[in-house]
Amino acid sequence: MKVVLQHLTKKFPSRNRKVNDEVIAVNDFDFEIPDGKLIGLLGPSGCGKSTCLNLISGLLTPTSGRILFGDDDVTDLPPENRGVGLVFQNYALYPHLTVRQNIQFPLQNLKGADRPSREEMDRRALEAAKLVQIEGLMDRKPGEMSGGQQQRVAIARAVVKMPRVLLLDEPLSNLDARLRLQTREEIRRIQRETGITTVFVTHDQEEAMSISDMIVVMKDGVVHQIDQPQNVYDDPVDLFVAKFLGTPPINVFEGAVRGGRLYIGDEDVLDVPGADDRAVWVGIRPEGFVLKPDGRFTCGLDRVEVMGRDISVVCHHPAATADQIRAIISAENRAGATGQAVRFDLKPRKVHLFDRESEARVPFDGPRAPMDEVK
Amino acid sequence: MRGDKKANNLKGWLYLLPAMLFLGFFMVYPLVDVFVYSFEEGYNSASQTYFGVGLYNYSYVLHDPYFLQALKNTFILVVITVPLSTLLALLISVGLSSISKLKELYQTVYFLPYVTNTLAVGLVFMILFKRTAYTDGLANLVLAWFGRGPVDFIDGPYWAKMFVLCFYTVWVVMPFKVLILTSALASVDQTYYNAAKVDGTSPFRIFRKITLPMISPMIFYLVITGFIGAFKAYSDAVALFGTNLNAAEMNTIVGYVYDMLYGDSGGYPSYASAAAILLFAVVFTITLINLSISKKNVHY
Numbered sequence: 001m002k003v004v005l006q007h008l009t010k011k012f013p014s015r016n017r018k019v020n021d022e023v024i025a026v027n028d029f030d031f032e033i034p035d036g037k038l039i040g041l042l043g044p045s046g047c048g049k050s051t052c053l054n055l056i057s058g059l060l061t062p063t064s065g066r067i068l069f070g071d072d073d074v075t076d077l078p079p080e081n082r083g084v085g086l087v088f089q090n091y092a093l094y095p096h097l098t099v100r101q102n103i104q105f106p107l108q109n110l111k112g113a114d115r116p117s118r119e120e121m122d123r124r125a126l127e128a129a130k131l132v133q134i135e136g137l138m139d140r141k142p143g144e145m146s147g148g149q150q151q152r153v154a155i156a157r158a159v160v161k162m163p164r165v166l167l168l169d170e171p172l173s174n175l176d177a178r179l180r181l182q183t184r185e186e187i188r189r190i191q192r193e194t195g196i197t198t199v200f201v202t203h204d205q206e207e208a209m210s211i212s213d214m215i216v217v218m219k220d221g222v223v224h225q226i227d228q229p230q231n232v233y234d235d236p237v238d239l240f241v242a243k244f245l246g247t248p249p250i251n252v253f254e255g256a257v258r259g260g261r262l263y264i265g266d267e268d269v270l271d272v273p274g275a276d277d278r279a280v281w282v283g284i285r286p287e288g289f290v291l292k293p294d295g296r297f298t299c300g301l302d303r304v305e306v307m308g309r310d311i312s313v314v315c316h317h318p319a320a321t322a323d324q325i326r327a328i329i330s331a332e333n334r335a336g337a338t339g340q341a342v343r344f345d346l347k348p349r350k351v352h353l354f355d356r357e358s359e360a361r362v363p364f365d366g367p368r369a370p371m372d373e374v375k
Numbered sequence: 376m377r378g379d380k381k382a383n384n385l386k387g388w389l390y391l392l393p394a395m396l397f398l399g400f401f402m403v404y405p406l407v408d409v410f411v412y413s414f415e416e417g418y419n420s421a422s423q424t425y426f427g428v429g430l431y432n433y434s435y436v437l438h439d440p441y442f443l444q445a446l447k448n449t450f451i452l453v454v455i456t457v458p459l460s461t462l463l464a465l466l467i468s469v470g471l472s473s474i475s476k477l478k479e480l481y482q483t484v485y486f487l488p489y490v491t492n493t494l495a496v497g498l499v500f501m502i503l504f505k506r507t508a509y510t511d512g513l514a515n516l517v518l519a520w521f522g523r524g525p526v527d528f529i530d531g532p533y534w535a536k537m538f539v540l541c542f543y544t545v546w547v548v549m550p551f552k553v554l555i556l557t558s559a560l561a562s563v564d565q566t567y568y569n570a571a572k573v574d575g576t577s578p579f580r581i582f583r584k585i586t587l588p589m590i591s592p593m594i595f596y597l598v599i600t601g602f603i604g605a606f607k608a609y610s611d612a613v614a615l616f617g618t619n620l621n622a623a624e625m626n627t628i629v630g631y632v633y634d635m636l637y638g639d640s641g642g643y644p645s646y647a648s649a650a651a652i653l654l655f656a657v658v659f660t661i662t663l664i665n666l667s668i669s670k671k672n673v674h675y
Binding site for chain 2: 057058059078079080081084085086088090092094095096097105106109110157161
């Protein structure tokens with residue numbers, strides 16, 4: 001079931017009559033979530049991602065715009081008639097019911113011809129429990145389970161009624177780091193096995209990148225970019241997206257384009273054919289640096305951190321917006337990372353230019369095909 | 376080391392001493408004393424003497440028609456007012472938590488009786504229900520609209536009086552219960568309701584399967600304290616029917632104890648003690664029953 005958002009907007013009215021502090025939590029969302037895909041809504045706290053999820057679930061009604069599931073317009077349907085499964089950040093398992101009763105709860109709400117028989121309910125609950133691998137814990141109460149197990153029960157409860165769309169609100173943020181890794185793989189697997197169109201909300205870019213088919217990067221209620229994770233990383237549309245994705249984060253410098261060359265400070269560091277002359281923000285991914293004795297870009301060296309396979313060259317530059325620049329270099333090529341200064345050449349694919357005013361991407365001609373510079 | 380430990384223990388007891396003395400004098404000693412009194416036959420408070428020890432006091436109290444009347448009244452009061460007031464309070468607080476406009480105003484209104492003096496409230500109830508030479512009272516006015524004859528709720532038939540007493544008790548104990556239940560309802564995490572809503576749960580089922588179990592500890596607390604409070608009712612009856620409760624057939628167990636001590640027929644601390652111990656036994660039993668029922672139905 002594909003989900004279509006058409007010019008979806010949600011405003012929260014201002015609380016104070018004197019001050020206009022109306023919040024536009026979701027501003028003109030207009031995109032399509034393809035059938036059977038796993039979509040990550042990614043953005044910093046307060047950017048409206050949970051609001052967007054609640055609009056899709058029907059817990060909130062939009063100020064304007066439509067929501068379609070397939071060809072059905074569900075905008076005016078209450079949540080129970082939309083056929084969505086929702087998993088909450090704090091799981092919202094009913095503490096006084098056992099796992100079995102929790103999973104069966106949505107089925108027992110069904111009335112008339114839709115209501116399965118008792119055996120059918122047991123069978124489906126067990127099936128859902130098997131899917132999330134908690135079939136051995138059916139008679140436990142939520143309080144007697146770990147966070148990860150509770151999360152699985154919550155997912156089982158959401159999928160047991162075979163929803164058209166599965167919505168996960170920050171499903172991993174209450175789990176510890178190891179469990180988070182495990183559970184996100186689990187979510188991916190469950191989504192693949194069931195084929196249910198799934199939307200999940202997260203503020204963790206790594207989480208979104210690792211399991212989504214597509215991510216929607218948003219900030220302050222505005223969608224910045226929608227694309228496959230790798231494309232969003234490789235081709236950020238603006239400075240915000242470039243800064244939000246990637247660990248360690250992208251290094252940002254003040255720079256200028258003059259006559260097809262990129263200047264940082266006085267140095268002409270890269271040829272950028274096709275870019276107009278203007279002041280720019282230069283974003284360089286940590287892996288975009290190549291150590292070279294006669295490199296075009298000179299930085300003051302602070303220290304070298306050895307991380308096994310890679311080394312991290314920490315340096316500084318007066319034009320950088322942060323105090324530190326971090327370059328990740330393969331450990332074999334570490335020669336040259338000594339002394340007071342280091343010289344780099346830059347990989348054009350890892351360098352992104354953004355207009356100084358609008359912060360929108362400034363394209364330049366260069367080797368940009370996804371795979372050509374990996375080796 | 377051993378010496379240290381001993382000194383430490385001594386120090387500990389020393390810290391406890393003020394509280395222990397206080398509790399001992401004002402709680403433990405009177406309790407024991409009441410128990411002792413209840414077995415002393417023919418105790419004379421003037422000469423502080425008694426004839427013997429035995430169960431005569433209990434036998435006397437249990438054969439006293441006034442005590443049996445008080446026992447009956449108390450039980451009726453408990454059985455009617457505890458469930459009724461808890462149920463009504465639940466309805467009111469669910470209503471209160473589902474409205475948004477004027478919520479605070481209603482909360483204040485419902486809470487007012489709690490901060491009002493019992494005797495003043497009793498007086499108002501008397502004006503509402505009492506028949507005088509000049510007027511039949513407001514309650515009778517309403518009854519007259521339905522074509523029913525005037526009933527004297529204060530000096531009239533037993534059931535009329537019992538009705539007023541129950542009405543009054545429910546009205547007085549309600550605000551506290553409403554207060555407790557509204558805060559219990561407010562503390563239920565909203566996401567449970569959202570989860571239930573997404574799953575298409577009907578409002579009634581949400582109430583029965585989610586709200587009730589979630590607030591069950593508070594309901595249980597109200598039932599227990601409600602039982603205990605109703606068994607100890609006394610001032611309510613005095614406020615409505617005056618101090619001569621035996622004559623009005625409206626006495627309660629605590630009222631009987633008071634009468635035995637200080638009333639016109641008073642001066643019998645032994646009978647009073649026996650009645651008090653009987654009341655204790657009843658309350659204790661009921662509380663035990665409550666506890667055992669709650670094990671199955673209260674979810675912490």
